[in-house]
Each structure stands twice: as C-alpha cells, then as structure tokens.
Amino acid sequence: MAEGISICFTGDLVLPTAFVERAEARGVSPVSVLDGIIPVVRPADLVIVNLEGPIGTAGTPRPHASALLQNDGAILKWLRQFPVCVCNLANNHILDLGIEGLERTFRSLASNGLYHVGAGLNREQAQAELIVEIKGQKVAFLSYTTDESHVGSVLAGEGSPGASSLNPLPLALRQIRRMRSGGAYVVVSLHWGHEYFQYPSAVQVETCRAIAHAGATLVIGHHSHAFQGFEYCNNALILYSLGNLLLPPFRMINGRMQYRRRVTQQFLLGRADIDDRYKVSCQFHGGICGGNMALKLHSAERLKHMLGLLTSLSEPFKRSDYAEHWAKYRASRAQELEREALVQAVCRCAAMPFNRSLTTLSTADIKRNIRRLIKVAIGA
DSSP states (O other), X not given: OOOOEEEEEEEEEOOOHHHHHHHXXXXXXXXXXXXXXXXXXXXXXXEEEEEOSOBSSOSOOOTTOSOOOXXXXXXXXXXXXXXXXXXEOOSTTTTTTHHHHHHHHHHHXXXXXXXXXXXXXXXXXXXXXXXXXXXXXXXXXXXXXXXXXXXXXXXXXXXXXXXXXXXXXXXXXXXXXXXXXXXXXXXXXXXXXXXXXXXXXXXXXXXXXXXXXXXXXXXXXXXXXXXXXXXXXXXXXXXXXBOEEEOOOEEXXXXXXXXXXXXGSEEEEEEEEEOTTOOEEEEEEEXXXXXXXXXXXXXXXXXXXXXXXXXXXXXXXXXXXXHHHHHHHHXXXXXXXXXXXXXXXXXXXXXXXXXXXXXXXXXXXXXXXHHHHHHHHHHO
C-alpha cells in the first residue's frame, strides 16, 4: 500500500532581474525575500509554483504586450532547495520573450533538477502531462490556461510554441480520467479568470467541479492576483485562486510603474495531505508581502482573521444560485476597479517627474480616465 504524500502549493511567482539588481546593489540577497515561507514549504514532499514568466532577459518581446514579465536565474537556487519542485508554465507571461525565452526556461529548469508542465514548442508538448513518483505513488500534473481577453495567454499550436489550452474542455477531462485510471493522484493547475477579483465566475466554478468529477485530486487556480475561496467536490480540493506569492512592482512597456493593489498584498499557501485512498486534507497558511517585498507569515491572530475571510469567500459556493451571486459581485467589483484605476493613475502621475508625466500622458490616457471618472460618478 502506497504511503500518503504532502503537497505545498503557492501562487504567482515573479523575481525580475531589475528587482534582483536593485537588491544586490544594496548588498541584499534577492531571494531572501522568499525565506519567510520556508518553514511551511520545506517540510512538504513536493512544492508547486506558478512561474509567471521565462527565466532570463534575452529573447524576442511578445508583440502588442502591455507588460513583459521574466524571472532572474537567482530564483533557481531558491527553488531547488526543495525535495521535488514543479513549475507551472501554463500562464499568460511564459511567452513574453518568445521561443528563445521559453527554450532557455526549459534548459534552466532541467539543469537545476526542477520539473515543469503546461508549455511546449507545439501543442502536443504543451498538453503533455508530467508524472512524478513520490514515496511509491504516481502524481500526475496537468496545466491549462486560456486566450480569453482578460487572460491573454499565447496558446501552443500544431507547430507553434505556447501554453496548454483548457479548450476544448472534453479533451482535458479525458486526459484527467486517463491519469486517474492509471492510479495517479492528479493535480490540475488552471491559469484563468479575472484579475483582482476575489470570486471566480460561475463558468469557472462549473468547470472546476467537472474537473473534480473527472478524477482530479487537487485543482489549483492562478491569475486573479488575489486569493479566492475553496471547496471540496467529489473528494477533490478546489482552490479557486492562490493569488500572488511574489510580484514586485514593475514597469509597463509605456514606461509607467504598475503598483500593487491592496487586495494583492496578502499571500496564501496551501499544504495538502493526500492518503492512499485519495482523500485530501488541507491546511492553509498566509502572510503579507511587505513594502520591501519580504514575505512574512501571519501571527496566529492575523492568520485567524485571514482564514475567516477565506471561509467567507467560500460560503457562496454552497448556494444553488451562485450564478446570480457572481453577476452581482462582478458588477460591483467592476465599479470598484474603476475607482482603483483612477486613484492609481493619479498616484503614478504624482510619483513621476512632471516633464516625464507630460511626455508619457497620451490623449487615449486622458479619454480613458475621463470615462473612468464618469463611470465612478454614475455608480456612486
């Protein structure tokens, strides 16, 4: 009889070279900002991270992108300290530096003993499952994303590189059933949904439940940059979004800084224990990403408050009218995001030298912010 295993899963991880260079200039180890979570992560048999962007800086920038993300090679040393580490690459930034960046990422991960799943030089490679054996038990990893406008992933084609596509869903469900019928624990990563939303859409909920019924053991979501609720379905744990693990402020293609929103500043970690009968139990840990970007685990009291919020975010999944709940939340959150975007635009301008503000502010920016102001005024 196989022994049970423990899996730790984390949110979006970006350690940009620009951040590393600033840290090193101050005589600080750039990866030390992540060390605060080691007490939770290291004891697990296996660690999963969403590596949001390729390793290195060279490559052909993705055309028409508003932002390009990448990870410095320094992240490899931090990741390889864990017994087994799997990097999810099915996300909307893995092709930010083109095929050169993708191939270099494959080589870098392999040379450091790190696994990856969810991207490839063609559709067949991208869709391929990863199977790892731990304590005599097979664990199958499958990763998917979408090219919806609010996600924007580059999907692999028959002869073109990219990420693994969730569509068509029946094909993904067949792949999950095949892995489960082979006796593996099946871990499914999904990079999708709306940014800065703390509830998944009704379609996301329906899809995750279908994945659970197909035989998944864990279903782990990313991309919203904010943590969302969870539920158990058909003995599977569904965690709709882990939010960010580390995503420092970065500069957009137009030269402006993208600052962190308040909802993104707390991080969530999950530690799942799976027994030989596929039963899952999970402990959640959380903390805050401070002004210096160092991750700090919450005290017992603050963790209790965070877990209370997590429970509250999970309650609507029990409702038969979740689609109605989602529609109301989406309308309300859209108004909030307009206000936040307006405040952020003002803060960006205030933080920039006056001459630079004039040179980067376009007619389109002015029109966009006037529209935001009108929407906020109407919704107030």
